[in-house]
Amino acid sequence: MMETHVSRYGKILLAVLVAGILISIPWVTSNYFVMMSIRVMYFGMLTMSLSLLAGELGLVSLMQAAFFGIAGYFVAILQSRYGLPFPIPPLVGITVAIIAAGLFGLLVIRARGIYFLMLTLVLGQLVWALASQWASVTKGDTGIHGVYAPVIFGISTEKSKTAFYFFQLIVFAGIAYFLTALKRSPFGLMLRGVRDSETRMAMLGYPVALLCYSAFVFAALVAAVGGVFFAYFTGLINPHSVSLTANVETLLAAILGGINALSGAILGTGILKTLDVVLSGVTKRYMLFMGIMFLFVIMFAPHGIVGTIRKHWDALVGPAADWFGFRRERALAAFLSGQGSSSQSRKRKEGEEEKED
């Protein structure tokens, strides 16, 4: 009884703390930090879209950047070339990305494992080739410039980085909430069921193909939203954003953070995109450092950073709990992860990989 009360209170406290930190960033930190946070958010959405498919369904997609880019290109073209007002460009961009996912989804949905990976790689390259060669529309390798962020409720998100940050933070929080809800819902359970044993799910009568298809479309939606913010913030888009490199970097960020947790996607993106910019200012051999880092992660922490922390949660929290004088460290673990009674937390220990944020 006491644990349930404590855990709900704990969850609210944690939420308020996180929200407080996120909201105060523009005033407490520098313009530079705000810019980096914005970057992490739009790339983070791309990574979350890959993590959704890889973590929930066990399907690794090398084409999420294609949906990111399709939305970005539409925003760029409609806003800079035709001057259409907000919110038409992003709505059209996201819709087209969803339609594209609907079409591509039909092609990839029966594939599994390495075949899914290869099919998505090829389709991603197709989109890249289109972006690079349909020069009359996409301006080819030069890309499109002159995209300006929208004016919302009279505030220009182009002129004020703080305004842009909040605009994006609200949408980002919405997407994160949507994905968390999806993961905790019966739909999420069904997806994980397909991941664990597809034949069993089919035997039980679940529509496996439909499940995979809808997850694929949802993931594309998330990536597309990221692409919209990319185009608005950087003011440009070019084929590099839908290239194989972009897709591989997304995969690396997802693995680094841990594909089974949304926070993993965000953490991985944060580390990768920050090191990208900061390390290269310190040494020319930054690629070497990043390569070694990945090697370590894959060899010693294949569940990613967040995955590894979760796995060793009790080992980490136990001693701390004793030190703080809590008689039952399980209560503390339950408090912080917001799970309920001690029997539930025991089950939680067994089913480590099944849990989300």
Place this chain on the structure above:
Amino acid sequence: MAKRKMGLMLVAVLFLAVGMFGTAHAVSEIRIGHIGPTTGWATIFGQGVLDGIKLALAERDYKFQGVPIKLMSEDTKADVEVMRTKLDSLKNRDKVHLIIGPSLGHEGMAAVDWGARNLDAPMLIGYSAPEDITMRKAAFSVVRPGWTGSQVIFHFGKYCAKELGYKKVIIVGQDYSYPWDQAAGFVRGFLENGGEKVERIWHPVEAVDFSSIMAKLMGMAKEYDAVLNNSGGAQVVGFFKQWYQFGLDKVYPQILGQANVPIVPMLSELGDLALGVYSSLHYYDGNPSQANVKFRESFKKAYGHYPDVIAVQGYDAVHVAFKAMEAINGKVDDSKAFIEALRKVRMSADESPRGPFYFDKYANPVQNIYIKKVVKRDGRLMNIAVKTYKEVSQFGPYANMAEKYMAAPATTRSYPPGDRDSYFKEIEKHFGKDYVENLKKNKGWVD
């Protein structure tokens, strides 16, 4: 008590007065940020500019009138999103007074777009050559002490038509915007000065096998007079080698080259295959001027190899910056004054390895264009100038019709058209009947 208070007041006022009318050098440190691709496939274009910058700064001991200069270099990895981020960090985190860069075409277009949103950040474009950076998309804070793809090749077209007597030329090049610009400039110069036709053949940027193209060129040899190789990097080496392998040197005269073909690093790769190649640029390494000799020798001493036009860009950019700083007495904090001073800089033949230049109203140089030929002197391959055209602007022969030029469609892979009749229809439409009549009367451009 009152006296004391008065005393304090007096001291305070004096402090304030001295503070307000400070020394001329209110700046304690001048920060310059270089941005360009210093890793990856385009390293030569970023590192080259950086080497030139460092050489110029070392000549002045990294000081301007006693104030120390700090140089920061950021790598774009040839990725435009990373470049945008680093431009922001150079401006907001490092608070640089001047940005020098970038090097690549698509980087340059994105940089001028950023410059239009950050008009208080002076930027000297490094090597980027797309003309729109200082034409249709020009921004107040962006100055380019460099060149445009078309600017350096207009007169090469004229030279090929008039001096070399060619009537029909084939251009084989990499299919992206920079070679398109070079082809366009050549087409204009060639067709307006007696040429009849220019055929453009495009291949993928990373192509390695030119056998089908060589076969095609062989078939066209009866009708066409010469071939221009419009590529850069590894593609040039492949093209030259296969040219000789397929025996095309027997049916055509020497290869003509775009700007990136006979650059110094390429000459060492091509060896004698490059002998006799004609090209054009705003700089030639064989220039015997004192400024160029000094530049080349000190570069060789510092880095162990001879420089080329890429390093000249960095070197000249620093000199331009210094002249501007002298004009504003070192007050680099006043970005508007600094930018205005940059736009007014004039360099003489003794001050720049390329020759004299000054900026036009869109902040691109008006400079000499040299028609170059590769020869061997003292056992070493180098470019010498066979003809010099003075004071050529980015608009080339259209300098007094700049608005009309910019209103005409931008260059694409097939615009302007390569055959004389369609081409003349186009220029009549955009430049007027009078211009066409004058061309016919003078049989081309008046020197």
